[in-house]
Amino acid sequence: MKPLPLGASIGIIGGGQLGRMLAAAAARLGYRTIVLEPQPDCPAAQLANRQIVAAYDDPEALAELASNCAVVTYEFENVPVATATKLAASVPVCPPSSALEVSQDRLVEKRFLNAQGISTADFLPVDNDADLAAALQSFAGAGVLKTRRMGYDGKGQRVFRQSSSEHAGGVYDAMGGIPLILEALVTFEREISVIAARGMDGRLAAYDPAENVHRDGILHSSTVPAAIAPATAEAARQAAFAILEALGYVGVIGVEFFALPDGALLVNEIAPRVHNSGHWTEAACIVSQFEQHIRAIAGLPLGETARHSDCVMENLIGEDVLRAQALFAEPDLMLHLYGKAEWRPGRKMGHFTRLRRAS
Numbered sequence: 634m635k636p637l638p639l640g641a642s643i644g645i646i647g648g649g650q651l652g653r654m655l656a657a658a659a660a661r662l663g664y665r666t667i668v669l670e671p672q673p674d675c676p677a678a679q680l681a682n683r684q685i686v687a688a689y690d691d692p693e694a695l696a697e698l699a700s701n702c703a704v705v706t707y708e709f710e711n712v713p714v715a716t717a718t719k720l721a722a723s724v725p726v727c728p729p730s731s732a733l734e735v736s737q738d739r740l741v742e743k744r745f746l747n748a749q750g751i752s753t754a755d756f757l758p759v760d761n762d763a764d765l766a767a768a769l770q771s772f773a774g775a776g777v778l779k780t781r782r783m784g785y786d787g788k789g790q791r792v793f794r795q796s797s798s799e800h801a802g803g804v805y806d807a808m809g810g811i812p813l814i815l816e817a818l819v820t821f822e823r824e825i826s827v828i829a830a831r832g833m834d835g836r837l838a839a840y841d842p843a844e845n846v847h848r849d850g851i852l853h854s855s856t857v858p859a860a861i862a863p864a865t866a867e868a869a870r871q872a873a874f875a876i877l878e879a880l881g882y883v884g885v886i887g888v889e890f891f892a893l894p895d896g897a898l899l900v901n902e903i904a905p906r907v908h909n910s911g912h913w914t915e916a917a918c919i920v921s922q923f924e925q926h927i928r929a930i931a932g933l934p935l936g937e938t939a940r941h942s943d944c945v946m947e948n949l950i951g952e953d954v955l956r957a958q959a960l961f962a963e964p965d966l967m968l969h970l971y972g973k974a975e976w977r978p979g980r981k982m983g984h985f986t987r988l989r990r991a992s
């Protein structure tokens with residue numbers, strides 16, 4: 634495929650900070666962007682050329698997007714699959730809708746991963762209290778109960794520990810009476826993630842794994858390099874590549890892993906988009922994950938993934954944004970704010986990456 638001509642428009646479904654950073658990267662490479670997002674003046678629209686203010690499944694909006702864009706991408710994995718397939722009839726959609734299907738349902742996702750020979754936590758579907766009681770029994774009383782769909786940042790989750798006297802009765806209804814999955818409780822040593830990409834020519838690239846710390850289910854920090862053996866880092870990269878190839882993927886993907894004390898890896902989840910744990914790439918690499926994604930979907934060659942500095946990325950969540958003034962004073966620190974006027978508890982307001990330069 635020939636690269637997208639300069640000045641062509643890229644459609645972005647979703648108007649959050651990831652869309653904003655994609656729009657900025659696209660602009661720097663000479664492309665225009667049109668964001669589809671129901672919330673007016675969303676973070677992405679502040680930097681895009683145009684916003685279509687409509688629901689993600691609005692037929693007229695989708696027709697408008699398809700007729701004005703040379704390619705359409707998305708910044709979150711809960712884009713309706715029907716939206717992606719409808720658009721794909723008239724405009725290339727990258728990553729493919731198969732990536733949405735797999736990542737929207739934790740049960741489908743785990744079965745897909747296991748079918749590729751990639752290990753995950755043990756899991757069982759839960760569709761009522763009796764299923765939950767049986768599943769807990771087979772995991773020796775410990776597990777993480779999650780909604781199969783629409784869960785993110787630890788929302789829609791409940792942890793059972795062996796020591797707790799909690800019973801399964803009533804839990805299914807309390808979780809909303811929707812399809813659930815019980816995962817075995819993993820005793821991991823650390824959590825890591827790999828940001829990888831596949832270009833239109835099938836080439837693969839990956840950044841070094843980041844070591845991630847979560848607080849209350851939300852990413853707090855990503856440190857690079859992760860304190861893992863080179864063989865573990867390579868295994869993580871290879872797993873990400875296997876996922877990209879199995880999906881016939883084009884674009885950037887985020888793959889989250891649990892690293893076990895013996896160095897073995899279990900995939901926790903995949904995100905078919907640029908990923909919060911890859912934000913460090915904008916400060917520590919020549920080509921960020923955002924530019925890499927635009928390069929991939931525009932049919933350009935993938936860029937360099939080597940980093941020039943070790944670093945730590947930290948999210949500014951809720952009132953953390955008030956730290957911005959102090960952070961401006963620090964050398965070797967890149968601050969990135971998302972243009973959200975008001976902070977609320979749990980809301981991602983920005984992030985910063987502190988470089989660790991060799992002295």
Ligand code: AMP
Nearest residue numbers: 754777785786787816817818819847850
């Ligand atoms: P998730 O929404 O699946 O990414 O989960 C959010 C966080 O909860 C993860 O990053 C882990 O810190 C923790 N977690 C999720 N699943 C498990 C599990 N099966 N065992 C142990 N911890 C987990």
